[in-house]
Amino acid sequence: MVTVTAAEQPILPWLEPHWHRLSSYLQQQRVPQALLFHGPQGVGKRTIAKQFATSLLCVNRQPDYSSCGQCRSCRLLQAGTHPDFLRICPEEPGKPITINQIREIIAGMNLAPQYETYRVIFIESAEQMNNPAANAFLKYLEEPTQRSIIFLITEHLTKLPATIVSRCQKMFVNTPDKQISLAWLTRQNPAYAPEFLLALVNGAPLQAVKTADESLILRRKTCFQNWLAVAQNKRHPIEIAQEWLELPEQPLIFWLTSWLIDSIRCRFNLSNQRFYNLDFLPALQELSQGLDLKGTFTLYDLLLSAREQHSSQINKQLMWEEILVQWYQINRS
Ligand SMILES: [Zn+2]
Numbered sequence: 001m002v003t004v005t006a007a008e009q010p011i012l013p014w015l016e017p018h019w020h021r022l023s024s025y026l027q028q029q030r031v032p033q034a035l036l037f038h039g040p041q042g043v044g045k046r047t048i049a050k051q052f053a054t055s056l057l058c059v060n061r062q063p064d065y066s067s068c069g070q071c072r073s074c075r076l077l078q079a080g081t082h083p084d085f086l087r088i089c090p091e092e093p094g095k096p097i098t099i100n101q102i103r104e105i106i107a108g109m110n111l112a113p114q115y116e117t118y119r120v121i122f123i124e125s126a127e128q129m130n131n132p133a134a135n136a137f138l139k140y141l142e143e144p145t146q147r148s149i150i151f152l153i154t155e156h157l158t159k160l161p162a163t164i165v166s167r168c169q170k171m172f173v174n175t176p177d178k179q180i181s182l183a184w185l186t187r188q189n190p191a192y193a194p195e196f197l198l199a200l201v202n203g204a205p206l207q208a209v210k211t212a213d214e215s216l217i218l219r220r221k222t223c224f225q226n227w228l229a230v231a232q233n234k235r236h237p238i239e240i241a242q243e244w245l246e247l248p249e250q251p252l253i254f255w256l257t258s259w260l261i262d263s264i265r266c267r268f269n270l271s272n273q274r275f276y277n278l279d280f281l282p283a284l285q286e287l288s289q290g291l292d293l294k295g296t297f298t299l300y301d302l303l304l305s306a307r308e309q310h311s312s313q314i315n316k317q318l319m320w321e322e323i324l325v326q327w328y329q330i331n332r333s
Helices: 013-027 045-057 072-078 099-109 131-142 178-188 194-200 205-231 237-244 249-267 278-288 293-309 316-330
Strands: 034-038 085-088 119-123 148-154 169-172
Touching: 013 045, 013 169, 013 178, 034 045, 045 072, 045 119, 045 148, 085 099, 099 119, 099 131, 178 194, 178 205, 194 205, 205 237, 205 249, 205 278, 205 316, 237 316, 249 278, 249 293, 293 316
Parallel strands: 034 148, 034 169, 085 119, 119 148
Antiparallel strands: none
């Protein structure tokens, strides 16, 4: 069974044990004053901490102690404007968290919470507190305000003062078991190459998704440049077909189809239609004027059958060649 914090993200599978521990605090009505989430990058520390903070603030908590996702408190959190959720992080990556940032938050803590639940201080990259900030924070930790729960998140536990660490309930989020990560990544996007990705990011699944998405964005751009180069007779279709053998087929077929559909829409001035590729629109607009229409629909059929056959044993080199040669030809009319 998948644990779900209603209407929000499900609990990541490798974080289920963490969630059970956190929700048991609520069940026993003994939520620690300060929780310290530590572990490597990209394993979900911030995700699980935020999910628990959301539950603390929810005014209509579910029987499994997850947040409802619907109440005013949940909606304010989603919008990033909850008055009882106070977040601190370095103003720029690598910069320290300053005493002024800490003082500002502590001053706010002396006011009563706006809602009848808890109040949350959420400190990200906590190890970045400089000495004065850490001292001011420690003083607060020694005499915290009631019903205020402090979340500290760090990748570098040993850089935090021991005096702070000793006052927190620690929660270690480790790199998940490889099989769990592989299964989860494959469910996120079948086009990922999960084994390769995980090796690249030391097994951290969220980091893997981030890396994959960034590289997919880059690939899409490169492929579009190739697509243009074939139309403009600057690159040979067979050569590009060879290069595309290295790429994941599913996103590539989708990209090509979307470029062609947008070209057809441009050609017929269907400006009230939504385009898939707003970023490439000027180039698509320009190309669309010279397209041979009959050949364009033949290409569309080729793409549709590629989509149906891509997982079968067909010759991929021939498939890409046929598509790219047709694309080359319809730009020659
Ligand atoms: Zn709620």
